[in-house]
Amino acid sequence: MKVVIDAAVCDGKGYCKRFAPEVFALDEWGYGEVLVDEVPPEYEANARAALEACPLQAIKAV
Amino acid sequence: MSSPLRVGPLRNARLLDAEPDGTPGPADLSGPEIIEIAEAAGIRGRGGAGFPLAVKLRSVASAPGPVRYVIANGEEGEPASVKDRFLLRERPDLVLRGLELAARAVSADRAYVYVSDPSAARRLAAKRGDTPADIPVDIPIGVVAVAPGYVAGEETAVVRAVDGGPALPTVKPPRPWQEGVCGAPTLVSNVETLAQLALAVRLGPEAYRGMGTPESTGTFLATLSGAGRAPGLYEVPYGIPLRELVTAHMGTAAGVTGLLAGGFAGGLLPASALDLPLTHAALARAGSTLGCGAFVLLAGDCPVGVAAEVAAFFDRENARQCGPCVTGTSGVAGVLARLTVRSATVEDVARLERWGAALAGRGNCATPDAVTALVGSLFRHHRDLVDAHVGTECERCAATDVTADTRFRVSWEGS
Numbered sequence: 001m002k003v004v005i006d007a008a009v010c011d012g013k014g015y016c017k018r019f020a021p022e023v024f025a026l027d028e029w030g031y032g033e034v035l036v037d038e039v040p041p042e043y044e045a046n047a048r049a050a051l052e053a054c055p056l057q058a059i060k061a062v
Numbered sequence: 063m064s065s066p067l068r069v070g071p072l073r074n075a076r077l078l079d080a081e082p083d084g085t086p087g088p089a090d091l092s093g094p095e096i097i098e099i100a101e102a103a104g105i106r107g108r109g110g111a112g113f114p115l116a117v118k119l120r121s122v123a124s125a126p127g128p129v130r131y132v133i134a135n136g137e138e139g140e141p142a143s144v145k146d147r148f149l150l151r152e153r154p155d156l157v158l159r160g161l162e163l164a165a166r167a168v169s170a171d172r173a174y175v176y177v178s179d180p181s182a183a184r185r186l187a188a189k190r191g192d193t194p195a196d197i198p199v200d201i202p203i204g205v206v207a208v209a210p211g212y213v214a215g216e217e218t219a220v221v222r223a224v225d226g227g228p229a230l231p232t233v234k235p236p237r238p239w240q241e242g243v244c245g246a247p248t249l250v251s252n253v254e255t256l257a258q259l260a261l262a263v264r265l266g267p268e269a270y271r272g273m274g275t276p277e278s279t280g281t282f283l284a285t286l287s288g289a290g291r292a293p294g295l296y297e298v299p300y301g302i303p304l305r306e307l308v309t310a311h312m313g314t315a316a317g318v319t320g321l322l323a324g325g326f327a328g329g330l331l332p333a334s335a336l337d338l339p340l341t342h343a344a345l346a347r348a349g350s351t352l353g354c355g356a357f358v359l360l361a362g363d364c365p366v367g368v369a370a371e372v373a374a375f376f377d378r379e380n381a382r383q384c385g386p387c388v389t390g391t392s393g394v395a396g397v398l399a400r401l402t403v404r405s406a407t408v409e410d411v412a413r414l415e416r417w418g419a420a421l422a423g424r425g426n427c428a429t430p431d432a433v434t435a436l437v438g439s440l441f442r443h444h445r446d447l448v449d450a451h452v453g454t455e456c457e458r459c460a461a462t463d464v465t466a467d468t469r470f471r472v473s474w475e476g477s
């Protein structure tokens with residue numbers, strides 16, 4: 001599984017990082033950032049939870 | 063202000079002199095044959111990234127779906143480049159021949175020419191036949207005109223605008239070759255790349271490779287500006303030293319103290335870069351990019367002031383949609399502007415360097431990466447000068463308003 005954040009949609013705040021700190025971080029300005037090229041299988045469930053939790057639906061699984 | 067444009071070939075013109083008449087067209091070649099020629103000729107994209115054309119053609123050709131599109135991208139967002147405007151105004155038939163060939167290569171159902179230059183749009187409109195929206199060639203070709211903008215030529219912005227939306231970049235993937243116009247596989251190709259395809263078909267791959275280097279084959283169009291000279295457009299074989307091009311343009315390279323490479327995308331280079339060969343690999347090794355082939359020559363300009371001016375441009379021209387790009391670019395531009403008026407602190411300089419690095423890859427298009435290249439190159443080549451701008455007034459910076467529209471914009475009204 002790969003994930004991307006639509007930078008034009010992300011508004012910061014960081015639910016993604018709270019749900020999957022192994023996959024998402026917050027950058028210098030507080031916007032969501034994907035840490036990994038490929039989500040390791042053991043973190044996929046967390047990544048999906050983050051994807052659903054993002055209030056702006058800015059995260060896409062690709 | 064508009065300047066005359068010097069146009070000249072270096073060593074040997076072939077693109078600028080190529081006659082589309084007599085060039086084999088889509089009726090003479092099969093799709094796979096055209097892709098084979100593009101591959102054997104080694105054509106790389108002339109829009110900025112230098113991506114192999116054959117790979118792109120093949121991706122679109124083999125993407126699933128009943129419908130495919132091709133777009134000739136003539137929206138030259140780079141303020142320091144003039145080549146795409148030149149081609150569309152002065153050599154439109156060669157571009158259209160390349161577009162027809164690309165359309166045949168990927169079995170496209172429809173093609174578009176995407177432009178912002180009103181004069182190019184008029185020129186193309188004059189070629190229209192009975193169908194008002196189409197130019198009468200072998201495939202229906204529509205002209206899509208948009209307002210000019212730095213990001214308007216980015217491939218996903220192009221697709222969005224052709225679909226009737228705003229010319230703003232979207233998140234990738236999907237890339238246009240996967241999902242483009244109306245969700246169908248779409249080839250978005252720079253107009254010079256398409257003209258080069260027509261040339262390769264005309265010359266044959268072997269003769270095409272007769273100029274350039276094995277890695278960067280053929281010739282490319284370079285725009286030179288700056289240093290108080292009228293701008294120039296040159297057709298140059300890849301691989302010649304930058305110094306030779308600069309000398310042809312200025313008579314001597316002696317007064318050149320540095321340059322901006324790749325338009326505004328490749329950051330600053332010092333005068334020693336004049337010895338670099340003009341290839342994608344050599345510019346990348348120097349931490350820059352050949353990009354769209356535009357070079358702004360500096361003759362005594364303060365690199366800090368130049369960086370401030372380019373950053374101010376990005377701050378005005380970014381599409382205001384991606385948080386990190388909008389906030390980070392504005393922060394970078396702010397510190398650089400303060401450096402030029404002696405009001406930045408040591409902490410500001412530390413932030414500038416950190417923000418510059420943090421911006422890499424932080425948006426839907428490559429604008430943040432251009433800011434990263436700019437700031438990175440400023441510290442790599444001119445760190446002492448940056449530090450000296452804290453607390454010492456720079457006379458050269460004081461003499462320029464870095465927040466005004468950039469003096470590095472090449473304007474050319476055409477012939």
Ligand code: SF4
Nearest residue numbers: 010012014016032054
């Ligand atoms: S949860 Fe969504 S909006 Fe919030 S930072 Fe993460 S990606 Fe951005």
Ligand code: SF4
Nearest residue numbers: 381383384387425427
């Ligand atoms: S990265 Fe910047 S310039 Fe590019 S789309 Fe986002 S806001 Fe616009």
